[in-house]
Amino acid sequence: MPEHFLTGTELGADGLHALLDRALELKADPAGSQALRSRHVALLFDKPSTRTRVSFEAGVVEMGGHPLVLRGEELQLSRGESPRDTALVLSRHVAAIGVRTGDHAVVEELAGSADVPVINMLTARHHPCQALADLLTLREHFGTLDGLRLAYVGDGNNVARSLALVGGLAGVDVVVSSPSGYRLEPEAGARLVDDPGEAVAGAHAVYADVWVSMGDEDTARERRAALAPYRLDGALLDRAADGAIALHCLPAHPGEEISADVLYGSRQRIWDQAENRRHAQKALLEALLR
């Protein structure tokens, strides 16, 4: 059975720490792995992407491989071919399959039938590749994850869930602060704190994500109203620990979930975070294809 990466917890704590070590090595030496030489990686996108697509595509090439970017609407999958049959066919051609889609069950179904590793590049439930880059950014900035607290403010969505699960696995104290109706389920393992000011107290990093995710457009107005007190701005960041950094998985809406002065200011590590997608995912591909 191939190993898959669907929620991020598959790595285990030791595997996760080893992956972050390797990602830092690969960041320092981008040509340091040729693990994909003469191999192909299918990257299936059912939803738009900038960071995930570019970081995976560039990363696969840096590792000597060939990325096959497949748009969902161009595949027979869009005409009713099953995820099972798609997985069986792709497994005959490629070394790994990355998938971005809405329904997490589709990724599970692909993984259930694939003979090669399947990587979740985002579903409505989980965004584990993002969490790897987030942890890498914390490691890089603070030198260690030991004793770190990360406060996520806003919608208790897939990004919050992956931070709770994967951050918790790494030993980071993850606090999630959301209004009623947008809270993360307690089972994800984060500490849930209603008040955003209380949530960020003592945090080494404060994290924001969009208020209207892909698929939430119909409820945009009520989401913006409910989430307005959870904006990551300078005043909220001032309530965090001394030297705290701002994080955001992007794309951002300056003036909405994050203020422009924080997004482009000296306390953010958001653009490093976007770059770190590539380094973390290269380490992930190497680990899965060992």
Ligand code: CP
């Ligand atoms: N953060 C993230 O996944 O960005 P994209 O949607 O642009 O891939």
